[in-house]
Amino acid sequence: MNANAKTMTGKQPLMSRIPAGFVQAVLKGHSALGLAFAAAIYVVCLSGTLSVFLHEFTAWENPAAPHIEQMSPDAVQKALENAVSQSSGEVHHVRLIMPSADQTFLTLDVDTANGDKEWVADASGNLTPLRNAWSEFIIRLHIFLHLPSSWGIFIVGMTGVALLSSLISGLCAHPRIFRDAFHLRIGGSQRLQEADLHNRIGVWGLPFHIIVSLTGAFLGLTTIIVGILGMAMFNGDTARIYALFTPPEPVENAAQAPVLDLRPMLARLPAEGVLERITVEHPTEMGAAAIFDIDDKQALAGTSSLGFTRSAEIYYNKDISKASLGERVFGALGPLHFGWFGGGIVKIAYGLLGLGLTYLAVGGVKIWLVRRRDKGRPAPGWESVWAAVVWGQPAGLAAAALCAIVLPEWPYTFLIAVWGAITLAMLAGATVLSASVLTISGKAATAILAISLGLYHAMFIAGGSASASVWAMDVLLFTFGCGVALYLIRGSRRPRSAARQAG
């Protein structure tokens, strides 16, 4: 044991007392788990980091949408009537998301027998189609990995469990946690550099890493947990469990009626809290109802809800401040997972920490590859595969975003094809190209696509937008692209100067 590790009283620090054999065994498990799930963790974390800014992305895709601070009840009603009248087929539900600080316009999602249609409303309630192919693409990548939904969400949930498990084993396998607490040694041995980055980000970002992995794992596994609970406890009736957490269905009456009038309901809402969402059930039936979700800005635990029948009578009232602990925890899971609870500053912090978590996956595999190289057992094939994964994703995502902006009529499913083609092309390239060629190609493609995206959006799409977040997004994309380009240029100069020095 290193003498420096002993305290002045002669006792060894707590973490140094962990037996070396235990640390090695845990490290073996940490390494195996990390390698098995590295690609999934990387994609889920990268898409999750982008999903933090989902509302800003929706605003970015709709820069011409009006900036509305408060909608009048008449305008809300008109928007609902317009959405229903412009729909074909029976309308099952309409979901209205009210203007807020991060998305300053009203959106309507109309669910009909012929599919979904989404709209943006102006301050008078007039509608234009909502452009959200990119936002839809990124959130579905994060939640389903673009796989069939029940499989996709389970795999994402399992990835969350693997991440949580890696955090546990990572802590147990880190006896130098206090001794190295502030070490960040860059530029020397690559293994030491990557280990420092991996360990410092992992340890100091730990509260965030635990929060997002635990909430993500729970949200991803909800279907299977409820399914097994229902099977074991309720004779397979999972609806009984869901019914505990969702508002009751209104009394069924399918007789046709005029579009539900929201105005008397809006007049009955409490003065406290901010109206966040209205869900209208069967708006053209006599049995229509509307649920109003009201956000208490000081509370983390989701929203209070008021349900109204067609005659504006309250049939459901959930006050979140008086709800059980379970309901409040359940309501807090989504905001905590996505960082949607503290405004722009918390979102930016979540973005930075999310990038850190993404880098944990990247750096973890790099450590394994460098360790193999140091031991004289390099794995060039895996180095290529990992380079293809790491740089294929930003390039694929930037290409999908560029397509969404240049070809706004494309549905998000076309974007999956673009992203999937680039991901597969990079992976196919890994069979014949070296890691350095793939890294250079991926970086170059990412830089070109990100710069083009920022410039194209700013010059041809964003013109006249009053939203600061729209312009900030363009500046960020342009800066990110330039940063990657600079990183690429510096990286290509380094080997040459090293070779000159060696010569």
Add this chain to the structure above:
Amino acid sequence: MNEAAIMTGMAVLAAGGGLSLRRSWRARGDGGRRWKAGGWALLLAACALGAMTLGTMRGLFTGFTIAAVAMLAIVASGMVVRESKQARRSKSLAPEPLDRKPSWWRSALRWLLAGPIGMIAAMAVGIFWSVWTGGAEHTRLVIGGMLVPLVWGGAMAWTLADNRILRATAVLSLVALLGFGLSILKGFG
């Protein structure tokens, strides 16, 4: 007070805490104890300020988030850039993973334990909690549900590390049997 100002205050407190902890880390031994105590106190103060002004839980989690970013910024500010030649000579002190003898059946069992068997055992623990604890139905279900990823994650970490794989098999199987058996015996009510 406006929320941005409060969060800036929290960031300043957390950064102060980070600087103080780094000073303690550099001093080591008794000389650093006061800085260590002060550092943790400032980090706690950042979270407490959030809890008192932004809503208890909302402020607390805002505090965790801001403190994590502030700490990483402090770590980054102390970054040491090394000469690559000099660094290549330095020997790594990092522990190496265990070299296990390859055995296909042990590997297969290990991954079965970390995957499906661990999941079933974790489900059993979650359902056992939901069935056997008291309180509101929502709370029992949500806490039981949260236990599933936690226990599964713990089981994954344990089974992939433990060399005594048969012991892990026995424990997880027993937990699954007992958890489901006792839950079905009582029923949810």
